[in-house]
Amino acid sequence: MLAVFDKSVAKSPDALNAPDNPQAISALKNGFLPNHFASVYPGSVSISLGSSGVMAYSLEKQNPLLPRLFAVVDDIFCLFQGHIENIAVLKQQYGLNKTANEGIIVIEAYRTLRDRGPYPPDQVVRDIQGKFAFIIYDSSSKATFIASDADGSVPFFWGIDAENHLVLADDVETVKKGCGKSFAPFPKGKLVFGTSR
Secondary structure, three states: OOEEEEOOOOOOOOOOOOOOOOOOOOOHHHHOOOHHHHHOOOOOOEEHHHHHEEEEOOOOOOOOOOOEEEEEEEEEEEEEEEEOHHHHHHHHHOOEEEEEEHHHHHHHHHHHHHHOOOOOOHHHOOOOOOEEEEEEEEEEEEEEEEOOOOOOOOEEEEEEEOOOOOOEEEHHHHHHHHOOOOEEEEEOEEEEEEOOO
């Protein structure tokens, strides 16, 4: 999975910015990083988010114990990797049908947070038990919701490209390709919730 967000949508942490980083390039210029992702993962799908960025998804080269999922509900896009152990409880909590997968559950958790606040974002993530990392982009509010489990069970990396775009991927080489030295593993149990409004 890959997501590149414009700095107006998702602010990059200053700690990721490596000084003197000539290897960093513009991940979005001429579709550079999505094209690289497509070359590494043939059959991948890229979704343009307009001026907000891009998301890409592939079933190629995935760990069968930590599968990747892609879901879209009401202009909310979700890249999910891993599995949720308490899936039945969460389906009931969010009033979802039996066929809802992890991506749909995470979208519904985000919608609950967005629409029904004041539910703390960290509580939403704590309610999810399992091994996971996910990236949500809400095109109606230009908001992002990004998290990983407390153990950091899913390989997940983030970085900053030459134009301060936030780059997220489960493949470290993809992040390095766009960010040079300005990258790191996504922190265990980290939650990033932001909106441009």
